[in-house]
Amino acid sequence: MAVEAVIWDFGGVFTTSPFEAFNRMEAERGLPKDLVRRVNSTNPDSNAWALFERNEIDAARFDTLFLEESTALGHPLRGADVLPLLNGQLRPRMVAALQACKQRFKVGCITNNVVSMHSPGQDTTQRSAGAMAQVMPLFDAIIESSKAGVRKPDPKIYLMMCDLLAVKPEACVYLDDLGINCKPAAGLGMTAIKVVDVDQTLAELSAATGLAFGAEQPA
Incomplete structure (x- = not known):
């Protein structure tokens, strides 16, 4: 079946992965690598x-529960510190790829997030809010887990996006x-691309869509 829509995650796709920041914090504090994961x-x-991410608890409760869960693993860490x-930092080439896809296909975003991540008045979320403000208006449909x-990975959220875009998986x-x-x-029939780095992602996206994406510009 011909491609009709390209659906994107946000964090770790349009911005650098938070797992990189988690690992830096873990190293700085002498915690085991991938503790947060x-x-x-x-x-x-x-x-x-x-x-x-389902907006069933607030930030204060998250702070407490995350501390309990990390403590149970032997390394106390507050949720408020995570x-x-x-x-993350915005990836301009991924934004350009989204713009190119939008010219030919429907485009949607499915993001697991928390309420505080789309509250631009909060100091700790300024960069995320700025990135989202640049990218989110480009989508035809957006589903945020917190809303x-x-x-x-609940399959229902992918089917919700298909309904919004009026396409089959x-x-x-x-x-x-x-x-x-x-x-x-992939289980629903979508062509799934795991984003490891920008070059790999754009190569696979090009193969799936038939579009050509520009190479990184020299500094």
Whole structure:
């Protein structure tokens, strides 16, 4: 089936991955590498991160629950110390690719986020809010987990986007930096691209869509 829509994750796709910031913080504090990832992958449907991304708890409760969960793994870490690390630097080539796709296809965004991430008045989210302000108006449809009450990798959120765009899953390309989120998209019939780096992503996106994307400009 011909491609009709390209659906994108936001963080780690249009911005640098927060996992890079998590690892830097872990190294600075003498914590085990990927501790934050371990906390987030333990009881992934009901842990603090999942509840917060579905907007079922507020930031204060997230702070408390995340501390309890990290303590249970032997390394106490407050949730309030993790949230500022979600901000990443914008990737201009990915934004340009979105603009090119928009000329031919429908484009949508499915993002797991928390309410504080789209509150531009908060100092810890200024960079994220600025990046979102540049990119979000380009999409034909947006689903935010904190507003929809459902989050990836629940297949329902992908089908919700297909309904919004009026396309079948088989006619979609889906991009995400997490394999766990690509798997259900592929299971529904989408062409799933795991974002590892910009060059690899654009090469795979070009192969899937037939579009050509510009190379990185020399400094």
